[in-house]
Amino acid sequence: MAALKSLGHRAFRESGLQSVYTTGLDAYLIILSRSCRMFAYGASSLILALFFAELQFSDYQIGLFMSLTLLGDVILSLCLTLVADHVGRRRTLFLGSILMICSGTTFALCENYFVLLAAAVVGVISATGGDFGPFRAIEESTVSELTNPDTRADVLVWYVTTASLGSAVGTTTSGRIIDWLSAREGWTLLDAYHGCFWLYAIMGLTNMACSAMLSERCELKKKAPEGGSGETAPLLQETTDDGVAKPKEKASWVSQISRETLAIVGVLWFLLMVDSLADGMVSMSLTTYYMDKKFHLPKSTLGDMLSTSYILSSVTNIFAGPLARYIGLVNTMVFTHIPSSTAVLLFPLPKTISLTFALLLLRVGLNNMDQAPRAALIAAVVKPEERTAVMGITGMLRTLASTTGPSITGVLAGNSRFWVAYVVAGALRLAYDLGLFALFINIKLHKHEPAGEPTGEERREADEEEPLPTLTSI
Template sequence: MAQLAKKFKWLYRELGIASVWETGKDAWLIIISRWCRMLAYGANSLILALFFSELKFSDFYIGLFMTLTLVGDVLLSLLLTLVADRVGRRRVMFLGSVLMMFSGAMFSVFENYWVLLLGAVIGILSATGGDIGPFRAIEESTLSQLTTPKTRSDVLSWYVTTASIGSALGTEFCGRMVDWISTRDGWSIIDAYHKMFYVYVAGGLINIICTISLSEKCEAQKQVVETEALEMLLDENGARREDDDGLIPNPKPRLHLFGEISSETRWIMYRLWFLLSVDSLADGMVGHSLTNYYFDKKFHMAKSTLGDVVSISYILSSVSTIFAAPLAHHIGLVNTMVFTHVPSSAAVLLFPFPNKVVLTVILFFIRTGLNNMDQAPRAAFIAAVVSPEERTAVMGITNMLRTLASTTGPSVTGILAVTNRFWVAYVAAGCLRLAYDLGLWAMFINMKLHKHESKKAKHANQRRDEESTEFSREASF
């Protein structure tokens, strides 16, 4: 029993569960909040296009809806993310949750195209099942602040893992509930769709409850303001400034509404943003919906079989992300991002070549099973190379650029599909992903991490030493 307990204890720490527990209530609430939100997003993405089809909207209007919704979500998310640290992270997340409930309520009641479009653009509606809105950037920044460099990748890994599980459960739950509701007497399929949008409303409500339960520790630290105030008190030689009457001026720190990003951070992020845009473009070219279509077109698989394949891929993706943090502890963040992504990229490159279903499915499982293992290390890497006060803005811009790049991918694949060169999209996407992997490793493998946190710890130690010295002097008197 002692040996068994010892193994369980090792597993408890190795898988990062201990880090999540030790980080505290705020981290648990953020993880629960995202799990519920992704469950709602998964349910919504399954029925949205079907709902429009039942309402007899044309393909043109459905495409227009998706495009305008994406544009509205990206602009709103970027704006809210950039002001979050100044206005208050919890306030912005509360507002986002209210807008999420607003969109769900509109879709659960109305059927007019323009009313629904208004609800989607003004509110927050996930048309693709992805995590849209200001939530992810703020939550990742907050979790990075609540954790230490040692526990950060563990907590972020569980943040990603539970999100994947939420999406899978939402899709499964929604599919079964729609079938059950639509078979009841007096209920149509449109009625079933309307009822499922209440899941979206419930997801927003749970987000509100979790947000108002968060503590003050989740808010951005005021280091920038304090630094600016100190600089106003000192002259060029480091001596205290005095006015003409010999008085020390009272500094009034400048508060900037939008988060600021230093030139040093911008130089790092320009390179990373370019690489991430390339990777997102490739992912958009061979997204899951297009891959499902490719399976059906090439092998004419039964829909139930295809559904089983997709479900298994979601499970593999969820399980693999659990091991991202332990791997990062052993080989480093950049190595984990690259070494787990290269096999996935190679699987995309080779995907169109086998003529047998089994080999193609195996490549699909390799791709999806390893594809998300770089998410938590990537968030931890960004947190490690930018200062704490820049994280929210940087992560918000990162998510925006990735979203925009991924949305251009399907257009490229569509052109290739029309000319009967669908397979070229996978070869091109695989090459782009491998270029991203090699570029990431070449540019960032030797980068020094946690410099800002090291400076913070150094300043904190100096302050403690100064306070201790001052206390000793007072005690000697």
């Protein structure tokens, strides 16, 4: 019995669930919020391109719409993340949720191309199935604030894992709702698409409720002055020639990023833009459209295929935390991403649905294992007060790079060269993987973390002395 209890305790710790448990309610709310949002994104990614095709929009218009939507996400994300630490992270997330509700409602009621475009650009609509809006950067920065270096990767892993699960449930739910509604008397396929977008608005309401319940712990902690008084110092400080920190005369509403940080993340930003350009060319919306044109599958089948892929992604993501602890953040990012990139490169080759599905499983199943290590890597190389801004700019640049992808694919699809997009995208993703490994494998981590945090070994020794939490205590 003792051996079984010890095994359960070890599994609880190694899976990262203990880190999530010790982080507390705010972590639960952030994870729930992301899961519900990715449910909405998964549902929309299945039907968005099909929705526009049903409205008789051309392939070029579909690609242009997705590019302009991503461009709107760039502007919105940049504006909100740069001021989030000053305005308040919880308020910023609340505002983003309202925009998400407005966008979902517009898509559920309207059919005009330009009205839908305005709603997608000004509001929050996922054109690719990815989380490129303002939410993710703020949430990842908040998780970094709530955790220490030893628990951060574990909590971020579950943040990503449950998001993949949300996408899986969203895609399969969307496909089945479309088939069910379109089979009802008096309902057309277009009516079914409209009805499905109400899920998007409902998930926006859930996000709004979660952001309203977050505590003050989620906000950026102000640095206390070295004199030891109870007052807090301004967030932004400058250092004199003799090494003494003093507050700036006027605090800025916009977060500042040091040259030291820019020298490191500038290279990472370039590599991530290469990867995001590739992802934009073969997004989940465009992939379902490609498979629909190639194999003419029922929408429920498409939804089930994507859902299975996302479920596999959820399972594999659980191993990202232990892998990052044992082989390092960069190694985990690279070695899990290369097989996914290879699957993208080979995706057009199979002539049967079974082999195509196998490559889809490989691509999606391993695609997100680098997300949590990437966020932990950024948090480990920048100052705490720079995290929200850096993560926001990271998301903005990735989205900006993605904006050209759908338009390129739209042109290729219109000229019967859809398959070329997958070959180019796969090659770009592999270039990102190799560049990341070459340039970041020896980077120094946690230079700006506060001293005194327990090491992994110290935490494991302390955990062995603590009883395993019971269901009642949880």
